[in-house]
């Protein structure tokens with residue numbers, strides 16, 4: 001007997017005023033999505049309504065999640081609403097799991113109109129943790145500011161949403177499922193796809209798998225340790241690094257995606273990926289890496305826990321880009337980094353005569369450059385590295401890039417980085433994060449600081465700390481004019497540049513779920529090869545002292561120090 005068509009219903013709702021997407025999607029405490037009436041539905045409808053009706057009817061979208069708590073419930077709602085809003089086909093990862101890079105890859109591969117990713121990235125998960133919804137567009141990358149602004153405007157006045165409450169899909173069964181809907185001419189289709197397959201096939205076209213396999217197997221194999229931090233990357237690490245590239249099964253740890261990431265922050269840095277750091281310090285492994293919840297961030301470590309700063313990581317990959325077959329085919333069009341990322345990449349670009357773009361924080365800005373054929377490789381201080389193979393940062397791509405370089409250069413991670421510093425000089429770098437600050441205190445701090453540092457008399461001011469002397473060369477609130485579409489993005493961080501190329505930057509984060517986060521970045525450049533092996537925090541101590549004094553951040557927030565130091 002044929003099933004009766006599934007009803008499409010319209011539900012009345014009341015708008016929320018806090019659904020403006022941040023640096024990458026809408027991130028809130030899970031409880032906000034779980035308990036505030038229609039919170040997810042309102043935002044999902046705003047996303048779907050932001051797509052022009054003609055483009056939306058019958059189109060294909062991709063849906064994935066990093067597996068965190070509330071993802072399955074959210075996927076069910078999104079499927080029901082996509083169907084009711086005229087989407088023709090949804091491609092979803094099996095069990096609802098897809099990494100952010102895999103979503104970007106699939107959107108591009110199947111020419112979907114976009115995708116929805118359920119993740120709060122590196123933020124903790126679980127009922128007491130964070131949840132998030134990201135909307136990516138047809139190029140595979142995060143929606144531009146004009147799109148997210150449109151979504152926000154819709155969310156402020158929304159009065160109803162459309163949904164098929166009786167539609168149920170099976171997320172475990174690979175393959176196609178079809179549903180007849182009331183008043184719809186064509187059936188609504190859902191396709192459940194393997195989590196890894198499409199992404200793996202793409203990586204095969206980028207890297208020399210035989211060379212990497214040669215490095216990871218055999219009597220002189222490089223022993224690696226890869227920590228998926230119970231995020232989405234577990235299945236990718238096992239299948240790609242272990243099954244395909246031959247790394248022993250015990251190289252991969254924390255590979256079962258958990259709804260609460262085992263109670264940890266799935267954040268690949270020295271503060272949260274401590275078990276990897278400890279394992280690397282033991283000296284047994286020559287290469288270590290960790291990923292965040294949704295698999296776009298990465299941290300690279302060498303033997304004995306040698307830390308590769310993310311700003312250095314992209315610069316080293318740039319300088320060794322010929323070790324990656326993909327770039328031999330495509331050529332190198334340009335490099336890009338976000339403004340707070342150290343200028344190490346600029347020095348490589350200068351030597352290689354490749355243009356380097358400086359963008360605001362947020363991967364969407366790189367996507368625009370890539371679409372216009374202006375950027376091949378980019379990176380951010382926030383543990384993001386990637387290329388124009390997709391339009392998101394890509395943690396496993398970064399790992400394979402590093403393994404390709406090690407295989408070609410036959411050097412250790414530490415040797416590669418130190419040779420890089422000897423050749424290009426070293427950009428000492430560190431970041432202080434003050435999390436969950438009262439938003440009013442953060443706002444006034446930034447406002448007052450801007451008034452001080454942008455006064456004309458501030459230029460040429462001298463700061464003496466110990467026997468260091470810094471002279472202010474330039475100060476500004478960073479704004480960016482996109483070289484492709486001319487759109488100007490303002491208020492992207494206060495920066496002080498000194499005559500010796502040192503920089504101090506103050507910026508409000510756009511990814512927190514509670515209060516405000518102020519980030520302070522400090523950087524100084526050392527050309528002298530005899531001085532490139534020092535402790536960053538010692539070298540940067542005087543600049544940090546200037547930053548703390550100028551901002552009075554401790555007095556104004558009642559904090560005694562940062563929440564996290566990177």
Ligand code: G16
Pocket residue numbers: 023024120121122292296297338361362363364380382384508509510511512519
């Ligand atoms: C997102 C963006 C990145 C950005 C990072 C940090 O990453 O995709 O481009 O650098 O947030 O942003 P903020 O400094 O504003 O907190 P993810 O991995 O959190 O999605």
